[in-house]
Amino acid sequence: MTQRAARIAPSILSADFTRLGEELDSIAGADYVHYDVMDGHFVPNLSFGPGILRQVKCHTQMPVDVHLMVEDPEQSVGWYLEAGADIVTFHYEAQRHAHRLATLIREHGALASVAINPGTPVAALSSILPYVDMVLVMTVDPGYGGQSFIEGSCEKLGELRSLCSSLGVSPLVEVDGGIGVANAERVCAAGADVLVAGSAVFGAPDRGVAIETIREAGTRGIAGRA
Numbered sequence: 001m002t003q004r005a006a007r008i009a010p011s012i013l014s015a016d017f018t019r020l021g022e023e024l025d026s027i028a029g030a031d032y033v034h035y036d037v038m039d040g041h042f043v044p045n046l047s048f049g050p051g052i053l054r055q056v057k058c059h060t061q062m063p064v065d066v067h068l069m070v071e072d073p074e075q076s077v078g079w080y081l082e083a084g085a086d087i088v089t090f091h092y093e094a095q096r097h098a099h100r101l102a103t104l105i106r107e108h109g110a111l112a113s114v115a116i117n118p119g120t121p122v123a124a125l126s127s128i129l130p131y132v133d134m135v136l137v138m139t140v141d142p143g144y145g146g147q148s149f150i151e152g153s154c155e156k157l158g159e160l161r162s163l164c165s166s167l168g169v170s171p172l173v174e175v176d177g178g179i180g181v182a183n184a185e186r187v188c189a190a191g192a193d194v195l196v197a198g199s200a201v202f203g204a205p206d207r208g209v210a211i212e213t214i215r216e217a218g219t220r221g222i223a224g225r226a
């Protein structure tokens with residue numbers, strides 16, 4: 001049987017924006033580019049919008065995973081789909097019509113993904129799980145890069161696995177916040193498939209080595225799943 005490898009999604013929130021092209025080149029060994037959109041309302045910070053996404057898409061062949069940390073994602077999701085998002089993640093806490101939103105994302109040919117904050121129980125996802133391709137479990141409160149991983153997140157990943165198997169669905173599971181080589185193996189053992197890493201990749205002297213080291217640790221976790 002072929003071993004399933006953990007997938008790595010460096011968050012360019014931690015990149016040097018004055019050299020974004022070179023920064024994207026430095027993560028060419030990753031699986032996705034993670035693009036954090038922050039509106040100053042859903043989270044207390046502002047980042048970038050669809051204009052920069054269009055430029056990122058022109059520069060890289062890597063699929064772009066757009067993480068919408070915005071109020072009322074129904075209003076702005078079209079901008080990111082038009083700009084070429086490959087995966088669109090909306091927050092369960094921010095939307096009003098999850099099924100309609102996930103369907104719209106899929107109709108545009110992108111993968112639909114739903115995120116939950118650390119304070120939101122996994123059970124909240126039960127009715128939307130059959131309509132999404134990925135679930136993002138936040139392992140920090142969203143808003144900033146460089147925060148510490150919230151212990152207890154692994155338990156939540158276990159609950160998500162049980163809920164998915166009881167519903168007969170198998171979305172990809174992504175974790176985001178404080179992820180690095182120190183915890184990649186255990187989050188993957190608990191159920192994560194895709195690891196977002198901002199400071200652990202962009203803060204490393206060699207991004208290629210950092211990506212490979214985190215991937216190897218995550219892949220060991222996937223192999224060791226109960």
Ligand SMILES: O=C(CO)[C@@H](O)[C@H](O)COP(=O)(O)O
Nearest residue numbers: 142143145146177178198199
């Ligand atoms: O969505 C977010 C933060 O809200 C993340 O994607 C961070 O940008 C990840 O950064 P690190 O915690 O890995 O430094």
Ligand SMILES: [Co+2]
Nearest residue numbers: 011036067176
């Ligand atoms: Co993110």
